[in-house]
Structures are given as C-alpha cells and as structure tokens.
Amino acid sequence: MSWKKFLTSPVFFKHLALALLITLAFVFGVMKFLSVATNHGEEIPVPNLAKMSVEKAEERLDDIGLEFHLLDTVDYNPAFPPYSVVEQDPLAGVTVKDGRKVYVKINSGGYAKVTMPDLVQKTYRQALSTLRALGVQEGDVKYVEYMAKDVVLEVKQGGKKIKAGDRILKNSKIDFVLGDGKTGFNDEELDSVNTHEILVPTEEDLNNAE
Template sequence: MKKIFIHLALMIVAAIAIGWLAMLWLDSWTRHGDTISVPAVRSLAYDRAVDMLTAEGLKGIVADSVYDNRTQPGTVIEQNPKAGTIVKEGREVYLTINAFSPKMVTLPSLSDISLRQARSILEGLEIHNIVERRVPSDFKDLVLSVRYKGSRLHPGARVPVNATIELEVGQGMPEISLSDSTVESGADEEEAVEHLDLFD
C-alpha cells in the first residue's frame, strides 16, 4: 500500500514538472510579454526608416509606392502599423514610399466619345490634369483628339499620371435664339412689303 502512495506521489510530481517545463517552453516560443512600440518612420528616407525598425527588432517592408512631386523621392509617406502601436518582436511594418518617378499609364482610345466619358476614363487612370480646347465641329462636346505637350496621342500611348492632357473638343453649331430668328423673319417681311410697294 505504501508503495502505491509513493508511485502516485512520484507521478504527481512528474506531471507538475512536465507542466511547468511546458509552460516555460511555450512562454519562450511565443515570447510572451516581449513587446515593442512601433517607432515613427514617416517622413524619413527609406534606408533610415528600415535601419530604425531593424534596431527595434522589426522588419520594414515596402508595400506600395506613390508619386508626389512635393515630397523627396524615397521618403516614407505612410506606415502600417502606425507609430506607437504595441507589437511583438519580429513584426513586419509595411511602408509606402514616394517613388522616384511618376507611374506610367497606357491611354485607351479617347476620340469620338463624349467629353464626360473621356474625363471619367482619364480620372480612372489617376490623370487629373485635364484641359479642354474647343475646336470647330458640328458635334458639341465630342472629343476629336488628345494631345500631350503639343503632340497628338494615339491609343496605346504611355504617359505619366501627372501629365497635363489636352482634349480637343467640338464646339458645336452656333445656337440661334428665338428672338434672333423672329427679328430676321420680321426684317425679311418688311423687305418683301417694300419690294411690292415699288410695283404698285
């Protein structure tokens, strides 16, 4: 009977020891309690931002790039997670940087469609610098041609998104108001009456 109690006691001690060791291993594996506050790297040069993140035990990853001519190329514009966020060591911090050159886009056919359609297509391509030049045409607001820096563009042409695109748009037939037509009609009638009076 005494041996049974001894065996039970040894089993309980062994179970406690195994559980304690498992907790230590799990705590070490998950680095429980080992957290870092993400540093602010916005407005820093990309290399400097990565060095700062690495020094804190984090990884800087370029997730996207945009082009802003008001910002120094290679500068971090946005970060995720944001500065001050509490994360685990080794966490990846995604960076958006300012590109060294503007993104290029391919233009589709923009001729023989309405001005509204052409504007919508260009804005969908992130082109927002759009100017209109009215040219003689019977078709009002119809896009007749597309130009960039004075040169006519054809479908498939590639331009930077910050380009200023000029749309040549039909000005349409001149509108004749009802009052003008009435005056002209009245003048014609007066001339006809005067002409008849000459033969009376």
C-alpha cells in the same frame, strides 16, 4: 547512525533546508535570466517611419530591437520623397514586444506610365471619365467649328497631338479640342439661310404652268 535516525535528525533537516534554498535560488536565477533575455513584460513604442528612406527606417528599428519588413511599393505620392516609407503596420506610437516585425510600404520613384486610349469621336464626358480612371488630369479645352457639340476631335499634351496607344505619365494634364456644335457655315451664309423668303406657288401660278 541508522537511516531512520538520520532522517529525523536536525542535520538532515538542515541539509534539506539548504538544498531547498539552493534550488529556489537556481530557479529564480533562471527566471531572471529569461526575463532579461526576452525583455519579458517590456513593451517598445513603434517609431514614426513616415518619409524615412528604407535604410534609415531599417536602422532605426534595429536600434530598438524591432524588425523591418518591406511589404510593397505603392503608386507615387508627391507628398512623400521617392522610395520613402508611406505606410507602416503597427502604426507609430503602438507598443509592441521586442523582436516584433514592422511592415512598411514605400513610395515609388515617380509616376507610372499609362497607355492612352482612343478618345477621338467620344463625348467630352466619356473622355474625362476614362482619363480619370487612369489617373490623368484634365487640361485646357479648345472649341473649333464642328457639327457635333462636345465631341473630342483631338487630344494634346504640351501642344503635341497624342494618339491612341501613346504612353503618358499618370497625373499629367491632357488638353482637348472639342466640336462647338455648329455646322460650319460662315455667318453670312447662316444669315442668308435664316432671312431667305420661301415663296409658295399660288393656284394661279400652278394653272399657268399647265
């Protein structure tokens, strides 16, 4: 049989149709395999990792095909356990593809320490502004006799005097000893000064003095 007759024969078309079916079946199988292998079209909701330990969060993500990635440690937040997840990206509930990285930030193990600045002879307002910028809280205030009002004379913590350069924990409370604005005279001396009669010499007194 010549090639021309073969190419126009029913047998050729039968073989051609069979080859096309096999090719289509192979392509479909490959596409199906890739779809399953890559979870094509499947989206996974990101779980809420807040307050989980690093180990538990990593295990939770691994179980559902997501990747844990630690970004940083943030300042201590007492609302979260030490070394637990504080922030995550993507947020909980967002749907992502399989294998997506979830970036997290974890809580510190405790409050950091800051260096105490020199607050003596500063005004109370200046001292508060400085401490708040450092993350330190205001404690009790005590006034003592001093000529300048609201001037810091001492800074204490737990009854112990603190000096510039000492290290204290963030969020701790600092007590102040401030001046009350009085000169230091006692009440009797102040009354004497206030009631003392000032004598103005007369012209006759001045003439007699001459």
